[in-house]
Amino acid sequence: MLDRIRTAALFGLHQxxxxxxxxxxPVAMFARNQLGINLPVHRLVETTAEAYQDTDE
Known part of the structure; x- marks a missing residue:
């Protein structure tokens, strides 16, 4: 039961x-092109995707 709740919560967090x-x-593109700043949003998405995939094992 708790596994299902954890999986659902991680799926929702990933989404x-x-x-x-x-x-x-658009904000990230502006920051990168105009200010030279990279926003590491991809790391957050990858981390939540890995956590969600680990629940399937």
Missing amino acids: ATVAIGISLF
Whole structure:
């Protein structure tokens, strides 16, 4: 039962980070092109994806 809740929570968290990454894309492009700053949103998405995939094992 707790495994299902954990899997669902991680899936929701991963989906939320993907949505945040998509919505921040224009800001990230501006920051990179105009200010020379890289926003590491991809690391957050990759970390949540790995955590979600680990629950399937």
